[in-house]
Amino acid sequence: MNLIExxxxxxxxxxxxxxxxxxxxEITEISLRSLIDIETGKGNPTIKQLNKIIDxxxxxxxxxxxxxA
Amino acid sequence: MNLIExxxxxxxxxxxxxxxxxxxxEITEISLRSLIDIETGKGNPTIKQLNKIIDxxxxxxxxxxxxxA
DNA sequence: TTAAATAGTGCATCATATTGCACTTTACTA
DNA sequence: TAGTAAAGTGCAATATGATGCACTATTTAA
Numbered sequence: 350m351n352l353i354e355x356x357x358x359x360x361x362x363x364x365x366x367x368x369x370x371x372x373x374x375e376i377t378e379i380s381l382r383s384l385i386d387i388e389t390g391k392g393n394p395t396i397k398q399l400n401k402i403i404d405x406x407x408x409x410x411x412x413x414x415x416x417x418a
Numbered sequence: 419m420n421l422i423e424x425x426x427x428x429x430x431x432x433x434x435x436x437x438x439x440x441x442x443x444e445i446t447e448i449s450l451r452s453l454i455d456i457e458t459g460k461g462n463p464t465i466k467q468l469n470k471i472i473d474x475x476x477x478x479x480x481x482x483x484x485x486x487a
Numbered sequence: 488t489t490a491a492a493t494a495g496t497g498c499a500t501c502a503t504a505t506t507g508c509a510c511t512t513t514a515c516t517a
Numbered sequence: 518t519a520g521t522a523a524a525g526t527g528c529a530a531t532a533t534g535a536t537g538c539a540c541t542a543t544t545t546a547a
Binding site: 350351352354355358359362393394395396397399400403407408409410411412413414415416 | 419420421423424427428431462463464465466468469472476477478479480481482483484485
């Protein structure tokens with residue numbers, strides 16, 4: 350799960366929920382500028398920032414031993 | 419998966435592999451200081467930093483829609 | 488097409504993560 | 518229980534993420 354994949358996952362989920370970047374920006378209190386960078390894989394967000402987005406979009410972050418599906 | 423849980427998961431895995439923080443520091447090219455902060459949940463690392471650790475310890479990061487186990 | 492809405496960029500500034508160093512604390516073990 | 522290794526802390530300096538603004542590009546709808 351690299352920065353590109355994370356950005357893609359976020360964008361895909363956001364669009365599925367029919368939310369604009371600007372709305373997500375207000376919900377998460379992350380700047381529109383940073384959201385764009387994250388979605389396009391150009392940013393390198395901190396866990397705190399990522400968790401705000403994850404919470405808003407109903408996503409889950411998991412850190413496990415390498416294995417399973 | 420918050421910062422505390424991430425730190426705990428990393429520490430648990432590092433100990434399972436019998437690696438010292440100093441060794442992991444050299445392998446990942448992350449300062450010992452930062453590693454300590456991350457393991458103790460006091461840091462707020464970027465995805466890049468986290469991925470270095472994940473790779474070194476054979477862990478996996480997943481971002482999925484909230485559901486499943 | 489054109490117009491409007493949404494998304495993306497360059498740049499400067501501010502906030503904060505990262506680091507090294509000196510030192511303290513905690514865990515091991517001879 | 519003294520000595521050593523490993524882990525953790527406070528602080529200052531540096532690197533870099535986060536943000537706002539003005540602007541451009543792309544997408545969508547009339």
